[in-house]
Amino acid sequence: MSKLVVVDHPMIQHKLSILRDKNTGSREFRALVKEIGMLMVYEITRDLPLEEIEIETPVTKTRAKVLAGKKLAVVPILRAGLGMVDGILELIPAAKVGHIGLYRDPETLKPVEYFCKLPQDVEEREFLVVDPMLATGGSAEAAIQLLKDRGAKNIRLVCLVGCPEGVKMVQEAHPDVDVYLAALDEKLNDHGYIVPGLGDAGDRIFGTK
Numbered sequence: 001m002s003k004l005v006v007v008d009h010p011m012i013q014h015k016l017s018i019l020r021d022k023n024t025g026s027r028e029f030r031a032l033v034k035e036i037g038m039l040m041v042y043e044i045t046r047d048l049p050l051e052e053i054e055i056e057t058p059v060t061k062t063r064a065k066v067l068a069g070k071k072l073a074v075v076p077i078l079r080a081g082l083g084m085v086d087g088i089l090e091l092i093p094a095a096k097v098g099h100i101g102l103y104r105d106p107e108t109l110k111p112v113e114y115f116c117k118l119p120q121d122v123e124e125r126e127f128l129v130v131d132p133m134l135a136t137g138g139s140a141e142a143a144i145q146l147l148k149d150r151g152a153k154n155i156r157l158v159c160l161v162g163c164p165e166g167v168k169m170v171q172e173a174h175p176d177v178d179v180y181l182a183a184l185d186e187k188l189n190d191h192g193y194i195v196p197g198l199g200d201a202g203d204r205i206f207g208t209k
Contacts, residue, residue: 001171001175002170002171002174002175002176002177002178002179003178003179004167004171004178004179004181004184005044005178005179005180005181006180006181006182006183006184007039007040007043007044007180007181007182008182009039009043011039012036012039012040012182013182013183015032015035015036015039016032016036016160016161016182016183018032019032019033019036019160019198020196020197020198022199024204026204026205026206026207029204029205030083030205033083033084033087033132033160033201033205034083034084034086034087035087036084036087036160036182037083037084037085037087037088037130037158037160038087038088038090038091039087040158040160040180040182041087041088041091041092041128041158042091044128044156044158044180045091045092048067048069049067049068049069050065050066050067050068051065051066051067051068052064052065052066053065053066070124070125070126070154071094071095071096071121071124071125071126072092072094072095072096072125072126072127072128073095073096073097073098073118073119073125073126073127073128074088074089074092074095074096074097074098074127074128074130075097075098075099075100075118075127075128075129075130075143075147076097076099076100076129076130076131077100077101077102077129077130077131077139077140077143078099078100078101078102078115079101079202079205079206080131080132080133080201080202080205081129081130081131081132082205083132083201083205084130084131084132084158084160085097085130088128088130095128096119096125098116098117098118098119098127099115099116099117100113100115100116100129100143100146100147101113101114101115101116102114102139102142102143104138110138110142111138111139111141111142111143113142113146116146116150118147118150122147122150122151122152123151123152123153125152125154126154126155126156127147127152127154127155127156128156128158129143129144129147129155129156129157129158130158130159131143131157131158131159132159132160132161132198132201132205133159133160133161133162133194133197133198133201134157134159134161134162134163134166134167134170134179134181135162135163135165135166135188135192135193135194136165136166136169136188136192137165137166137167137168137169137170137173138169140157140159140166140169140170141169141170141173141174144157144170144173144174144177145173145174148174155174155176155177156177156178156179156180157170157177157178157179157180158180159179159180159181159182160181160182160183160198160201161181161182161183161185161194161197161198162179162181162183162184162185162194163184163185163186163187163188163194163195163197164184164187165187165188166188166194167179167181167184185197
C-alpha cells in the first residue's frame with residue numbers, strides 16, 4: 001500500500017486556515033493555493049537524489065551538490081490544478097508541465113478524458129499530479145491511470161485537502177502512488193463536497209462562483 005503523508009508544516013497550516021475561510025476572495029485564494037503548493041513540494045522533494053559537481057566560487061574551486069536522477073514533471077488536473085503549478089515551478093523551474101482534463105459522465109458518473117498533453121519522455125520522468133481537492137478520488141484515480149497507460153512509472157499525488165473516501169479510492173486503485181495532503185478532513189457530504197473543506201476550489205480560484 002502507498003503511503004499517505006500529511007504535510008503539517010506550521011506555515012502551510014496557517015495559510016490553509018485562511019484559504020478555508022469563506023470570506024477569502026479569489027485574488028487572495030489564488031495566491032494562497034500557489035504558496036501552499038510551493039511549500040508542500042519543498043517538503044515532498046526532500047528525498048530527491050543529489051550528486052556532486054565541481055564549481056568555482058569567487059574564492060576557490062570546490063565540490064557542490066546538485067539534483068540528480070529523474071527529471072520532474074508537474075501535471076495539473078484541469079482546471080483547479082492549474083492554481084498549484086506556478087508555485088511549484090518557482091521552486092523547480094526545470095520541471096516540464098503536462099495537462100489532464102476530465103469531465104464526469106452524467107449517466108455513469110465516471111471521469112472521461114477530454115484532454116491529455118504530456119512531455120514526450122514520460123518513462124524517464126517523475127510525475128507530480130496536482131489538484132487542490134481529493135474528494136471522491138475519481139478524477140485523481142483516472143488521471144493517474146492515464147499517466148500509467150502512457151508509460152509513467154513514478155507518480156506522486158499532491159492535493160491541498162483530502163478526505164478518507166478519496167484517499168482510499170486512490171490507494172486501492174494505485175498502491176504504488178504516494179498521496180500528499182496539507183490536511184485530511186473528516187468526510188464527504190451528500191453533494192460530494194469535503195467537510196469542512198474549502199468549497200469548490202476551481203470556482204474560488206477563478207471567481208466563477
